Amino acid sequence: MSAQPVPYESPFALRLLHDMLRIRRLEERAAELYGEGKIRGFLHLYIGEEAVAVGALHALAPDDAVVATYREHGHALIQGVPMQAIMAEMFGLQQGCSRGRGGSMHLFDANTRFFGGNAIVAGGLPLTVGLALAERLQGGTRIAVCFFGEGAMAEGAFHEALNLAVFWQLPVLFCCENNLYAMGTALARSQSQTDLCAKAAAYKVATQAVDGMDVVAVHEASRAAVEQVRAGQGPYFLEMQTYRFRAHSMFDPELYRDKAEVEQWKARGPILSYTARLRAQGLLDDAGLVALEAEVEAEVEAAVTYAQAGSLEPVADLCRDVYTPQVSP
Amino acid sequence: MSTPTTYREAVREALREALQRDPRVFLMGEDVGRYGGTYAVSKGLLEEFGEQRVRDTPLSELGFVGAGIGAALGGMRPIVEVMTVNFSLLALDPLINTAATLRHMSGGQFSVPLVVRMATGAGRQLAAQHSHSLEGWYTHIPGLKVLAPATLEDARGMLWPALQDPDPVLIFEHAQLYNLEGELEPGQVVDIHSARVRRAGSDLSLITYGGTLGKALAAAEQLDAEGISAEVIDLRVLRPLDDATLLASVRKTRRVLVVDEGWRSGSLAAEIITRIIEQGFFELDAPPMRLCSAEVPIPYAKHLEDAALPQLASIVAAAHQVCG
Numbered sequence: 001m002s003a004q005p006v007p008y009e010s011p012f013a014l015r016l017l018h019d020m021l022r023i024r025r026l027e028e029r030a031a032e033l034y035g036e037g038k039i040r041g042f043l044h045l046y047i048g049e050e051a052v053a054v055g056a057l058h059a060l061a062p063d064d065a066v067v068a069t070y071r072e073h074g075h076a077l078i079q080g081v082p083m084q085a086i087m088a089e090m091f092g093l094q095q096g097c098s099r100g101r102g103g104s105m106h107l108f109d110a111n112t113r114f115f116g117g118n119a120i121v122a123g124g125l126p127l128t129v130g131l132a133l134a135e136r137l138q139g140g141t142r143i144a145v146c147f148f149g150e151g152a153m154a155e156g157a158f159h160e161a162l163n164l165a166v167f168w169q170l171p172v173l174f175c176c177e178n179n180l181y182a183m184g185t186a187l188a189r190s191q192s193q194t195d196l197c198a199k200a201a202a203y204k205v206a207t208q209a210v211d212g213m214d215v216v217a218v219h220e221a222s223r224a225a226v227e228q229v230r231a232g233q234g235p236y237f238l239e240m241q242t243y244r245f246r247a248h249s250m251f252d253p254e255l256y257r258d259k260a261e262v263e264q265w266k267a268r269g270p271i272l273s274y275t276a277r278l279r280a281q282g283l284l285d286d287a288g289l290v291a292l293e294a295e296v297e298a299e300v301e302a303a304v305t306y307a308q309a310g311s312l313e314p315v316a317d318l319c320r321d322v323y324t325p326q327v328s329p
Numbered sequence: 330m331s332t333p334t335t336y337r338e339a340v341r342e343a344l345r346e347a348l349q350r351d352p353r354v355f356l357m358g359e360d361v362g363r364y365g366g367t368y369a370v371s372k373g374l375l376e377e378f379g380e381q382r383v384r385d386t387p388l389s390e391l392g393f394v395g396a397g398i399g400a401a402l403g404g405m406r407p408i409v410e411v412m413t414v415n416f417s418l419l420a421l422d423p424l425i426n427t428a429a430t431l432r433h434m435s436g437g438q439f440s441v442p443l444v445v446r447m448a449t450g451a452g453r454q455l456a457a458q459h460s461h462s463l464e465g466w467y468t469h470i471p472g473l474k475v476l477a478p479a480t481l482e483d484a485r486g487m488l489w490p491a492l493q494d495p496d497p498v499l500i501f502e503h504a505q506l507y508n509l510e511g512e513l514e515p516g517q518v519v520d521i522h523s524a525r526v527r528r529a530g531s532d533l534s535l536i537t538y539g540g541t542l543g544k545a546l547a548a549a550e551q552l553d554a555e556g557i558s559a560e561v562i563d564l565r566v567l568r569p570l571d572d573a574t575l576l577a578s579v580r581k582t583r584r585v586l587v588v589d590e591g592w593r594s595g596s597l598a599a600e601i602i603t604r605i606i607e608q609g610f611f612e613l614d615a616p617p618m619r620l621c622s623a624e625v626p627i628p629y630a631k632h633l634e635d636a637a638l639p640q641l642a643s644i645v646a647a648a649h650q651v652c653g
Contacts, residue, residue, distance in 0.1 A: 065403070099436030108435035115402060116435065120426050126392050127427065130399020130407075137355065137381060137405060144399075157422070160392025167387065321437035322471045324495035 006216055006277050013283050014292070016058065016215050020050040020271050021296045023074035026083060029300050030073070030090060030104075034250055038307075039090045042119075043104050044071040048245030051270035052177050053078050055218025056145070056240070059226045063113060065135075065144040067128045070105035070119035075147060080112040083299055084306035093310035100313055101321065113142075121182075122148060122155035125174075129161045132170035132235075143171040143229050150239075151182025153199060154191050162203045165235040172235040173225055174200070177212065179244045184256040200237040212242030213268045216277075245269070331512040339481045339513060340370050340446075340502065343488035344408065348378050351406055354492060357384040357393055358410030367412050368448060368507050394420035394445065398428050398497075401443040406492050411447040414463045414501065428497040429472030440495040444488065450503040450540040450590055451638055457626035460634075462590040464501040464539070465597035468568040474498045475567040476521055479542035481511045483565060486519035494521065501567075503540030503590075522566055524574040530560035533652055534578040536601060537588040538564035541639055545588050548644035555645075557652050567597060572604055579609045584651050585617035588639050593621035620647045 006013050027045045034043050046053070053074040057066070068075040076086055081097050089096025090104050098108045098117070106117040115131065118124035128146035135142050152158050153176065165172040176196055180187055193199045197207035206228065210221040218240060225236035243265035247254050266272075278284035284292075334342075347354045356371060356378075362385040365372035375383040386393040390411055397409040411417045417424070428441045451460035468475050474496060478484045484502070491498040498521070527542065528549050537545040542563050549559040560578050564570070579585055585605055589598035598619035605617055623637040 096436070098434060098438070101436045102434045106434045108438050110435075110438040115439065116431075118427070120422055123395075123422060123426060126395020126423060127399040127402070129392070130396035130401070131403040132399075133396055134400040134403025134405045137400070138403075144403075157391055157395065160387075160389035161395070163387060164389060164392050164396055321433045323474075324432060324437075324440045326495065 004216065006281055006283065010283055013278060016054055016219070017271070017274055017278060017284070018292055018296065019054045019078055020215065020274065021292060022083070022299065023050045023053065023077055024271060025296045025300050026077065026086070026303070027073055029304060031250070033090070033304070039104065040092070041103050041105070042070065042249045043090070044249050045246040046071050046074040048265065048269065049177060049179060049212065049242045050074055051215035051218050051274070052175070052212045052240045052242050053147070055215045056175055056222040056238070058219055059222035060145060061142065064142050065113045065115060065128070065131045067115045067124040067131070067144065067146040068117060069121070069124065069148055070117070072107055072117050072147070073104070076107040076109065076114055076117070079109070079114045081107060081109040081114055083303040085109070087303040087307040088310045091307040091310060092312070093307060094313040095306070095310040122152035122157035122161070124148065125152070125157050125161035126164070128172055129165045129170060132165065132172045133168065136170055141230060143173060143226065145173040145175060147175045147177055149182060150176055150178040150180070150187050150196055153196060154182070162200060162205060162235070162237070166203045166205050169232070169234040171229045171232070173222070173229050174205070174235060174237040176237065176239045177242055178239050179242050181244070181248070181257065183248045184252065186256070196239045197237065205235050205237045207237040207239070209239045209241060212240030213270045213273065215270055215274050331514045333510065334481060334513045335507065336481055336484045336509040337368060337370055337507040339484035340488070341372065341374070343485050344371060344374060345377070347408065347488055347492055348374065348382055351492065353404065353406040354408060355382040355384060355405060356408045356410065357386055357397065359386055359388060359412055361385060361410050366410070368504065370507070371410070390416055390419035391422060395423035395427065397443050397445070398423055398431070398441055401441045402439055407443055408488070408492070409443065409445045411445060413459050413504070414447050414449040415458050415461055417447050424473070424497070425470055429470050432496065433472065441497045442492070442495050443497045444491045444500065445497070446500045446502060448504040449501040450505060451627045451634060452505040452540070454629055454631055454634060456629040460627035462622065464567055465589070465591040467499055468597055468600070472496065473568060474521070476500045477539040477565060477567055478502065479506065479539050479563050479565070481509065481513045482517055483519055485513055486517055487521055490519070490521045501539060505540050509543070522569070522571065524565055524571040525563045526560060526574070526578065527563045528559070528561040530558040530582065532558045532582055533560065533584045533586060533648055534562060534575070534582045535559045535586050535588065535644070535648065536562045536564065536575060538567060539590065541588050541590050544639060544641050544644055547641050548648065551641070551645050552648050557648060559648060570601065570604065572608060575601065575605060576609050579605055580612050583612055583614040585613070586644070586647055586651050587617070587619040588644055589619060589621050590638060591621060592624050593619065594624065596621055615651055618647055618651045620644060
């Protein structure tokens with residue numbers, strides 16, 4: 001597949017690369033820190049899929065609502081959650097974006113309208129429909145976007161959410177990240193209809209399949225979809241065809257796929273291919289790339305330093321935030 | 330001036346008031362609009378408030394309860410109606426994995442001001458998929474509040490404070506209560522944190538809630554004639570439990586019978602008795618007892634359904650046993 005030229009001017013063209021690198025290096029560092037025991041629990045890496053979050057989220061307005069899955073470090077980061085707050089959260093600290101109550105799978109941020117971090121597959125979809133319904137009832141123009149894997153399309157929640165969103169013509173962008181495996185089970189080994197756009201189209205939603213390894217393709221498709229959704233033409237379903245380079249989580253021995261397959265997809269890696277295109281168009285040179293990498297590394301190291309200097313929440317506060325404190329009348 | 334009404338009408342008036350007072354409130358659920366509500370609770374509200382605020386949903390409990398959570402997060406005050414507690418099991422994921430966890434999991438950033446109403450309980454020969462009393466399950470969950478209005482006053486009054494609550498509140502309306510008739514004083518304000526003594530007594534604390542309150546009060550009348558003065562406590566709020574009111578009664582009567590239409594094993598009744606023993610063991614003159622539904626899926630045949638549930642006669646018999 002030969003990609004079209006990058007159609008953006010320099011600052012934005014480089015910003016897409018910068019943001020993909022921010023996700024990549026953050027997660028590579030997180031994996032190391034996992035090895036050192038600083039991060040525990042589940043850690044699901046997005047490495048390989050960065051073009052999806054970056055391309056799609058840059059198509060949104062800053063106050064649109066975003067709902068993601070347990071593989072959401074990248075979405076949180078690009079939506080604007082500070083990297084240091086994400087790192088501190090993975091460390092389980094009160095400086096984390098969820099005060100250490102959520103961890104890697106449950107990043108939240110009210111400031112950027114980032115509604116998690118949902119670790120129930122498809123669990124975030126009905127929530128997104130409700131956010132869009134609230135917006136509609138209040139007469140606003142913000143849209144709601146949910147990210148989910150192709151595995152979620154076997155869940156009832158997907159079907160119920162899509163039906164409601166289309167039936168009520170709500171401003172929802174459904175972003176399916178089809179990375180071909182629901183944990184270790186291939187799409188073709190678990191779903192009768194593997195054409196995901198055809199499956200979604202049964203609900204009379206506009207659909208498009210997108211090369212999710214190409215940040216330009218993702219961004220262009222997302223922009224067009226967002227425009228329609230915001231204009232009140234109902235929801236839109238995008239199938240982002242992508243691939244997870246790393247294991248499902250840190251516990252996954254990857255017995256279900258060939259190394260050759262992984263290598264084939266890596267050769268089409270979103271950062272690799274996009275960097276080559278920028279270079280070919282003269283938008284990036286060696287010095288520029290070195291500077292970009294240095295900037296990202298500094299941000300990641302600052303985040304690690306921030307987390308290392310962070311503090312644990314006192315155990316005495318264990319039961320806070322189960323209920324909302326109420327002011328006595 | 331009090332006016333004659335029914336439990337059904339009291340709930341409807343509460344819904345109407347909420348829709349009038351707060352533009353953020355809307356009602357959504359299966360058949361709440363055109364049909365008028367499975368139990369005719371929302372009859373007329375669609376015509377009065379329109380399709381945006383009285384929303385018929387598809388048969389998608391998981392979907393529309395989840396959407397209710399999202400709408401609450403988005404600044405609305407949704408009232409979601411689920412036809413019966415049995416159907417709410419299709420929405421356990423959003424209720425328990427999301428509504429109850431979100432505030433905590435987000436480090437206090439997102440509260441979920443959602444109200445979910447549903448019918449519960451047996452007595453209408455609807456068999457084992459429409460008759461269960463599963464509210465006790467929900468009381469297990471930190472993050473949820475659980476209400477059981479058993480009187481006209483509570484049916485009318487609990488919804489508004491539930492909507493003011495910043496966290497998810499589940500309201501269980503026993504299906505047998507909808508036709509309950511009585512007088513209702515206008516403008517009464519009720520709370521959603523306390524249990525209430527519905528009948529004062531000195532020999533026995535009869536603790537119950539929801540659909541069995543009426544049976545317990547009738548039993549207390551009969552026991553009175555038989556020389557036992559029973560105090561009847563209506564829990565009203567199933568989570569968090571109002572231990573203080575329970576313990577105050579137990580200190581007075583020194584004998585306890587809990588009547589709960591839920592099953593015995595792992596029940597709300599078990600929780601209540603445990604709390605009484607933990608906090609009032611030395612005040613007791615007799616082992617506390619509980620009368621629950623028989624441990625069987627509720628059967629269709631009338632005589633068997635009746636036999637499965639706490640009834641006037643079995644409450645009276647159990648009371649004699651505790652006081653014996």
